Amino acid sequence: MADQMSDPRELFLHELGDVLYAERTLVSALPKLQEEASDDELRMGFEQHLEETRQHVKNVEQAFEALSEKPTAEKCPGIEGIKKEHDDFVAKESPTQDVLDSFLTGAGARTEHYEIAAYEGLVTMAEAMGEKDVVTLLNENLEQERKALEKLQTIGKRLAQEGAKQHQTA
Template identity: 40%
Template structure:
């Protein structure tokens, strides 16, 4: 006897889930996860250079705190891949590679131990944060659209941390660094 969709058997739901996991939309989601995973892993390598180049204690501490958060972001992304039944895989993120290269160029173009360099570090850091905010915001939306609510919650936690880091960078710029840079 055939079972109707309204009977609520698990087969219909599993079938829909299987189709979704093989859809172009789901593939896009996975590719974006791989992209931000690469970005976060490479930020773990790049942030210590920015931290060491900063002269402001507030900025150095902000970057140090965000480095620890970024390590946590990598771990969370690995949890997301696991929840999706996928192996964590990084796909080169051209945008983040460019942002990191631009930040390194800034360090080479500015004098050490200056507020001007600190202002540049904040600008570079906020460019990174804005990219991450866009990426995690989009990933949250995609996860929710596909019904991956557990994944969306994990991604939302990271999104909030990225927004907080951006706000803190703005606060440091506005409270001390920009005025000191202007006076140099």
């Protein structure tokens, strides 16, 4: 039997490595989403969140360093799954540009929810461990994920309303 993980700090480092992998994956995925989107507000939203995501990677790396640990990414099948869902949908459904834009707001919102869950758990653990600098770094990311989610929801709502209207009159 493999050694059992018994130290909550090890769990924390595992989860931190998981979110590091997810953030790095998003740095490479967001430019593609930006290219796919045609709605100006959505494109700009992806562009802005790409800049923020680059900083998220740095904050997570700094959190490792604040704990005197080397930043180590753990493969994150969760984010790979969200990415695959996007790729499969686009390949299989060949959506029109309007449908694709709406789809992208949903894919983005799923991603933000995933990140928010990860950071909420990490902040709770870092608080319990008394690691104030780590809490500050991770809270910065968490707040930006929440704002990004809100923005995606607003755009998603507008696109859904526009889409439904157009479809009625078509």
